[in-house]
Every structure is written in structure tokens, then in C-alpha cells.
Amino acid sequence: MTDGKIRPADLRAMKARGEKIPSLTAYDYAMTRLLDECGVPLLLVGDSVGMVVLGYPDTTHVTMAEMEHHVRAAARAKPRALLAADLPYHAYETAADALANARRLSAAGAEAVKAEGGREILGQVSAIVSAGIPFIGHLGMLPQHVLEEGGYHIKGRKEDERNALLADAKALSDAGACAIVLELVTPPVAKEISASIPIPTIGIGSGVDCDGQILVTHDLLGLFPWFTPKFVKQQLNSAEQMRVMVTTWKAGLQGQTTPR
Ligand code: KIV
Numbered sequence: 639m640t641d642g643k644i645r646p647a648d649l650r651a652m653k654a655r656g657e658k659i660p661s662l663t664a665y666d667y668a669m670t671r672l673l674d675e676c677g678v679p680l681l682l683v684g685d686s687v688g689m690v691v692l693g694y695p696d697t698t699h700v701t702m703a704e705m706e707h708h709v710r711a712a713a714r715a716k717p718r719a720l721l722a723a724d725l726p727y728h729a730y731e732t733a734a735d736a737l738a739n740a741r742r743l744s745a746a747g748a749e750a751v752k753a754e755g756g757r758e759i760l761g762q763v764s765a766i767v768s769a770g771i772p773f774i775g776h777l778g779m780l781p782q783h784v785l786e787e788g789g790y791h792i793k794g795r796k797e798d799e800r801n802a803l804l805a806d807a808k809a810l811s812d813a814g815a816c817a818i819v820l821e822l823v824t825p826p827v828a829k830e831i832s833a834s835i836p837i838p839t840i841g842i843g844s845g846v847d848c849d850g851q852i853l854v855t856h857d858l859l860g861l862f863p864w865f866t867p868k869f870v871k872q873q874l875n876s877a878e879q880m881r882v883m884v885t886t887w888k889a890g891l892q893g894q895t896t897p898r
Contacts, residue, residue, distance in 0.1 A: 713747020
């Protein structure tokens with residue numbers, strides 16, 4: 639295609655050319671448009687929206703209605719980037735649920751959907767892919783399972799974890815996934831997975847050898863100053879800049895008086 643629109647095949651071609659795939663989260667019209675103008679090829683309406691925008695303690699509280707609302711807002715920016723969206727917790731328990739909810743996100747404007755898990759969700763992945771909806775996998779630390787797992791733990795340190803990750807990545811790729819997010823996977827295992835499958839891996843806290851990197855935009859830009867994951871190299875301190883600007887503006891107003 640020559641319209642400049644990024645499609646799943648373009649991400650795969652980037653991997654084949656050895657070109658890194660930058661990816662960021664976007665939850666609304668303005669951020670989607672701005673990041674798209676920066677040429678980021680893959681934008682994700684992640685369920686991290688629940689934490690950095692909606693104020694939930696983790697992503698398990700995010701609903702389909704909330705995801706649809708944010709996907710609609712992001713899609714109004716009509717990005718050139720591929721616009722993906724997360725299926726939230728409990729939205730893909732069965733293949734039928736997964737397909738119905740993937741269709742809802744597509745109707746809201748998502749061009750791909752992402753869900754967490756490997757071989758245990760293959761039925762759901764097949765239902766989504768067979769319906770022609772591009773699917774992105776998510777392996778390693780699975781934020782929707784943070785409560786069962788008792789925290790955000792690095793994956794791939796033990797041999798059985800490494801083997802399971804490799805098998806899950808192959809199974810997702812064979813099932814037709816167009817990319818896989820690897821979250822908090824040990825860098826050597828992330829590298830091994832990336833070399834073993836034809837589809838791109840998009841790492842987050844998983845080392846430099848993934849085919850792409852994704853970050854929560856709020857972490858990159860310092861928009862959520864109360865918590866920043868250890869692996870993030872913040873590029874801007876937006877919260878601090880905002881505090882200075884607003885305090886200066888407020889002081890300027892307070893220095894003025896309204897004639898009575
Ligand atoms: O919800 C999200 O933002 C994500 C990315 C961090 C990978 O899943």
C-alpha cells in the first residue's frame with residue numbers, strides 16, 4: 639500500500655529489515671494525534687489507561703465500556719499509525735467473549751486488539767484472527783494477573799519459565815498473531831524469543847534486543863510523577879514543568895486586582 643497507513647504487515651516488514659519499532663500508549667484524541675505526528679508507527683490504547691488516567695490501583699478494574707470510550711477518542715485522530723487496543727480483564731474468558739469484545743473494540747476504531755496470555759488463550763486468539771481482526775499477544779509479566787501473582791515479577795529467570803515463554807511465543811505466532819508484547823522478560827530470553835519467531839516482539843522492560851519498544855507515554859513524559867517503573871528513562875518532566883507554569887500563572891493573577 640502507498641497511502642502511508644501502517645498495517646500489521648508493515649510492522650513485520652520493519653522486523654525483516656532490522657528496523658526498530660517504536661510504540662507508545664495513547665488514550666485520547668490529542669495524544670494520539672501528537673504521537674502520530676511524531677511518526678510513531680504503533681499506538682496502543684492500553685488498559686494502563688486505568689492506572690494513569692482513571693486512577694485505579696491496577697488494570698483489573700478496567701471495563702469494556704471504558705476501553706471503547708478511549709478507543710473512540712483515539713480513533714478520531716485518524717492516525718497513520720496502527721491503532722491497537724487492549725481487551726480488558728475478563729473480556730476474553732471464552733472464544734465467543736473474545737470475539738464479541740474484539741468486534742466491539744474494532745467498531746470503536748481499533749485496528750488490532752491485544753490480550754494477555756499464551757497457549758491458554760489460543761482458542762480466543764484463533765477466533766479473533768479468523769474473523770479478520772489483527773491480534774497482538776502479550777507475554778511475560780501479565781498486569782491483568784498482578785493480584786494472583788502478588789506483584790509485577792520478572793519472567794524468564796527459571797528454565798521452565800524460559801521454555802514456557804518460547805513455546806507460548808511460537809504458539810501465538812503460529813495462530814496468526816501479528817506481534818507480541820514482551821513485558822519484564824529477562825533480556826536474554828527476550829532476545830531468544832525475538833530471534834525464534836517471524837513476527838515482531840515489542841519489549842517493555844525486556845532489554846534492547848526486542849524488535850520494538852513500547853512505553854506508557856505518561857512514564858516517558860513524566861506525566862504520572864507518583865510512580866515510574868525502574869526500566870523507564872524519562873525524557874521529560876512534564877509534571878514538574880506544569881507545576882512551575884501553573885504556580886507562576888496563579889501568582890501573576892494573584893498580583894492583579896479587579897477594580898471595584
Ligand atoms: O496497557 C498497556 O499500556 C500495555 C503496555 C504497557 C504494553 O499493555
